[in-house]
Amino acid sequence: MRFAILIVPLVLATPVIYAQTASSQLQQLSLQAKAENPAFTGFNSQRGQQFFTSTHGNNWSCASCHTKNPLQTGRHDVTGKVIQPLAPAANANRFSDVAKSEKWFRRNCKDVLKRECTTQEKGDVLSWLLSLK
Numbered sequence: 001m002r003f004a005i006l007i008v009p010l011v012l013a014t015p016v017i018y019a020q021t022a023s024s025q026l027q028q029l030s031l032q033a034k035a036e037n038p039a040f041t042g043f044n045s046q047r048g049q050q051f052f053t054s055t056h057g058n059n060w061s062c063a064s065c066h067t068k069n070p071l072q073t074g075r076h077d078v079t080g081k082v083i084q085p086l087a088p089a090a091n092a093n094r095f096s097d098v099a100k101s102e103k104w105f106r107r108n109c110k111d112v113l114k115r116e117c118t119t120q121e122k123g124d125v126l127s128w129l130l131s132l133k
Contacts, residue, residue, distance in 0.1 A: 022088040022095035022130055029123040036119055043120070048128030051121055060112050062125070071132055087132040095126065 026043070033040045052062040052070070066074040070086035085091040095101050109117035117125075 020096060020098065022126060025095050025098060025101060026123060026126050026130065028098075029119055029126065033119045033123055040120075043123035043127040045124070045128040045131045048124035048126070052125055052128060056113050058112060058114065062108065062112060064112075070129055087129045089130075089133050094129075 030040075030043065033043075052066075053068055055061045060077065064077045065083055066086045071090040073085055074083035075081065076083060084093075086094055088094045105117055105122050109115065109121075
């Protein structure tokens, strides 16, 4: 019991720094989600797709810049900067660096949602992105 009391805070306080592939990042997000919510049962790719394409009450969605098909090249809605495909199947560099993944989730979620994404939201989106071939 004492062991569990010590481990759960460590898992919650430790950033996801060891995963270096999209699949391993998804596994780490799953551990983090379970630590945050013991009732967590898994991520949902359909929910991830819906989240990705929804505007969440704002003008932007993830798809505004990354397109509704993340296997394709996107373009930033404001700057016009080209954005390489987001789906790992089309861009092997995506989700290969945890620090970059966290940076871009934080930045893009604040643009789209006006807040950071939850672990559930990140995991659902990544689950969907991994399902694309």
